[in-house]
Amino acid sequence: MALVNENHLKLPGNYLFAEIAKRVNAYKSEHPEAKIIRLGIGDVTRPLPQASIEAMHKAVDEMGHVETFQGYPEYEGYDFLIEKIIEVDYKKRGIKVERDEVFVSDGAKSDTANIQELFGVNNKIAVTDPVYPVYVDSNVMAGRTGALGSDGKWSNVVYLSCTAENNFIPELPKEKVDLIYLCFPNNPTGMTLTKEQLKAWVDYARKNKAIILFDSAYEAFIHEKDVPHSIYEVEGAREVAIEFRSFSKTAGFTGTRCAYTVIPKEVTAYTASGEACSLNRMWYRRQATKFNGVSYIVQRGAEAVYSEEGQQQVKELIGYYMENARIIREGLQSIGIQVFGGVNSPYIWLKTPKGMDSWAFFDKLLKEINVVGTPGVGFGPSGEGYFRLTAFGSRENTEEAVERFRTKLKI
Amino acid sequence: MALVNENHLKLPGNYLFAEIAKRVNAYKSEHPEAKIIRLGIGDVTRPLPQASIEAMHKAVDEMGHVETFQGYPEYEGYDFLIEKIIEVDYKKRGIKVERDEVFVSDGAKSDTANIQELFGVNNKIAVTDPVYPVYVDSNVMAGRTGALGSDGKWSNVVYLSCTAENNFIPELPKEKVDLIYLCFPNNPTGMTLTKEQLKAWVDYARKNKAIILFDSAYEAFIHEKDVPHSIYEVEGAREVAIEFRSFSKTAGFTGTRCAYTVIPKEVTAYTASGEACSLNRMWYRRQATKFNGVSYIVQRGAEAVYSEEGQQQVKELIGYYMENARIIREGLQSIGIQVFGGVNSPYIWLKTPKGMDSWAFFDKLLKEINVVGTPGVGFGPSGEGYFRLTAFGSRENTEEAVERFRTKLKI
Incomplete structure (x- = not known):
């Protein structure tokens, strides 16, 4: 009889990004008109270097x-x-x-x-x-x-x-x-x-x-x-x-x-x-x-x-994302949110306002301003009370997301 | 102290194709003029389908x-x-x-x-x-x-x-x-x-x-x-x-x-x-x-x-290799070597003549006719006394190799 590796079975079924997708899809089916901006998963969006x-x-x-x-x-x-x-x-x-x-x-x-x-x-x-x-x-x-x-x-x-x-x-x-x-x-x-x-x-x-x-x-x-x-x-x-x-x-x-x-x-x-x-x-x-x-x-x-061209093109690519990071970092700081990272990294790690837990803040962002991020607790227990945004979106979406933070989020 | 996975250490160091490369290189350094034909490793040589x-x-x-x-x-x-x-x-x-x-x-x-x-x-x-x-x-x-x-x-x-x-x-x-x-x-x-x-x-x-x-x-x-x-x-x-x-x-x-x-x-x-x-x-x-x-x-x-084009191109590709397989199979049979495979497969598995062991036959082929194949014993103990040739070479090399088998190999 073939026996499974029981160590595999210890892993909980629900993976972080699957849970995020589930919540976003549920929200979308109730609000099909919502223009959702995703600053959650760490995937890039700019084309490859021409070289x-x-x-x-x-x-x-x-x-x-x-x-x-x-x-x-x-x-x-x-x-x-x-x-x-x-x-x-x-x-x-x-x-x-x-x-x-x-x-x-x-x-x-x-x-x-x-x-x-x-x-x-x-x-x-x-x-x-x-x-x-x-x-x-x-x-x-x-x-x-x-x-x-x-x-x-x-x-x-x-x-x-x-x-x-x-x-x-x-x-x-x-x-x-x-x-x-x-x-x-x-x-x-x-x-x-x-x-x-x-x-x-x-x-x-x-x-x-x-x-x-x-x-x-x-x-x-x-x-x-x-x-x-x-x-x-x-x-x-x-x-x-x-x-x-x-x-x-x-x-x-x-x-x-x-x-x-x-x-x-x-x-x-x-x-x-x-x-x-x-x-x-x-x-x-x-x-x-x-x-x-x-x-x-x-x-x-x-x-x-x-x-030589490749290095120059990569520099521009990184520069694009780092400008996004600056926009998010400074935008959030301007409304009193405590932020970390985003200087030598495409990730902005923010402290949720008023000690809100990570998933509560996720739901709040999704519902109030239609922005998707990643709950910090998904990365481990010390991430509770934190939240990750990424600089990999388009400039337009990044600016729009920050504008929504500034004008629509009820902190 | 970091401990290694000691199971890895059980594997013998010398991998089959490394040993083949070693023997071929040794022969080449002694006979730089030899035109060696490789029908050993199972790697293809024809370009990708145009589709x-x-x-x-x-x-x-x-x-x-x-x-x-x-x-x-x-x-x-x-x-x-x-x-x-x-x-x-x-x-x-x-x-x-x-x-x-x-x-x-x-x-x-x-x-x-x-x-x-x-x-x-x-x-x-x-x-x-x-x-x-x-x-x-x-x-x-x-x-x-x-x-x-x-x-x-x-x-x-x-x-x-x-x-x-x-x-x-x-x-x-x-x-x-x-x-x-x-x-x-x-x-x-x-x-x-x-x-x-x-x-x-x-x-x-x-x-x-x-x-x-x-x-x-x-x-x-x-x-x-x-x-x-x-x-x-x-x-x-x-x-x-x-x-x-x-x-x-x-x-x-x-x-x-x-x-x-x-x-x-x-x-x-x-x-x-x-x-x-x-x-x-x-x-x-x-x-x-x-x-x-x-x-x-x-x-x-x-x-x-x-x-549709892809399927046609793949058919031609397979047909090319299978014609090589037929050339090897029939060529070897014509000089009394017992061969298997090569009908539904690009691999020809031959019984070494006179019960020679696999590596002895490898050395004999390399030296007498400058053809490289794979010793059967490299695939397991029951492969002893067998030898693998592949149909993945060019037509020209395949025909030349078979011609050398026919005219130069002393069985």
Whole structure:
């Protein structure tokens, strides 16, 4: 008799964005005339950089001729892309990353979800709270957590609370942890760490032989000088950190699908008997066994992001969204709402007025001003009383949403 | 201290195709003038169907304009593609498959490797022998096997021997198994099962509440009438079978990356306490948590395979490879080599002459006639004494290779 993986059954059925869709659809069926503005899900809306469009046209043509046709890609990505990644994202910032330390994939979601496969089931994980749900859910499925408590926390997981009280800077855990998920600029809070603050984590990991899983999907939005662009700017990080990057938010690739993961050869985990293993070679074997690489056409599109025109176009793309972020941030501040993020990040994290709970504020926004956002509690218990808006909408919708906040919302 | 998943460490370091590459490179460095013909790896060489090329150009253009830009795809695939899959691959053959039973992915390798995540670690797996290595390796990594024995078999895995003696038709296992991997037309043997033979497996699975993981990646190569195109042609299969399909070999998508998996809602596995669970919903949740869908551009390319022109172009593509298969098959038979497959499959599985072992024959072919194939033993112990050639080369190379077999090989 085939037995299911019962860890999967622990996951509650209702996913955050499904619940949002349900409430929005219910409202729409009662108010079909309402012009709803969605600033909820973190999906981009601007077209791809023209450089990527041109490169993909060329790649499609190549696939149509026997002389230039491309079969199975390399498991870890094409040299033409990896060389550009190393040159522009790392070498230009003075960071050493080698050719066989970069693994191109179809998305940072896949990579951040799959990376836990390299680790034994008995590792203790730590996540910031609030947090991107994939880190926790993928560990639930693997049996690395206990049960979900009525407080919204899984047992056997260390939650690092990030709230206005600690300026969204997670404190080092009091107990020992083995795998630490950090995402900065943070989703959902939009907040960042300085190099000094990040160094405390690298030092902790080195001391405790822990691994930092550093999700850097929003790196392109960093504008302030003291915010590190890569965890490898911190001394010693090559021994303990895996870094995830994505073209999704950088270049609008959410529907095109390309990302990469960096695993320095020094990053080490251990067998129960204390033998050191290089995670770099384990990940290569994992990818070679369970993945067949990213579409040639898509990798050519990603490569073009690094061309001179591509870099300029990406800068404009990011600039567009960051202007949206400024409009939301300043607009909300002007009516007395406390906001965080939105400076080095496309996410604006706001404190709900009058201590309203996250879902009550969601319903209020939907009904009073027809604006959809994401309830903070959906990202974890410490998100209660907070709310996420994103800067990925069109300028027109963003301005209209802020205008509605200013003129129609009854606070 | 971060602990590794020690199951990963059980996998031997040297992968089949890496060993082949090593031997070929060594030969080449000694004989730089040799014109080596590769009929080893199962990668295609013909360009994509023109219909797909045109569809992808259009999709690339759409990604370049704000009105037609596409963000995150649906986790399970776009309606436009799933509707075509159901219509052409199933409904036209009288098979019922519903909209929410098809899951589009980046490759059958990913799906056949990931599907085991839905099952508990204590299930007993059965594989045909020889076999595509991914089925076994993904289970090794998950801890569902014991150790690798000196006979090339993992303990706690049931090997279903397929050799000339049983005409490559696996016998039902004597002990109870829970998860059964079947691939027909088979990789590597190129052999098929009749509907009656496949029914024996469906009946076994229904009786024992086992699940059949049916890899149908080579379905497009079926030419004979009594060979089922889908396991769902067999009565009762909707209760016990998951089917994997791919555009890789059908339409030359190895470098473009698209596949799909069908999980009927009736397919059921159980908790330890006997509660029935629908694998369909579990897989949806797995994909929603760990995967973000397939590139819009690629899905448009796959959709075009189902257009009238696309179907005609695919037929020509398959016809080209099948003519190669005929040339190899008949050429080898003409010099007294016993060959199997190559009729409903792009793979020709040959018995090595004079009982030579697989690697000795590999070395002999490489040295005497500069032709590279794949040693049968690389696919499992029952592959010893066999050898795989593929029909995916160019016509010119295929003819030249057969000519060398005929005129230069000393048997």
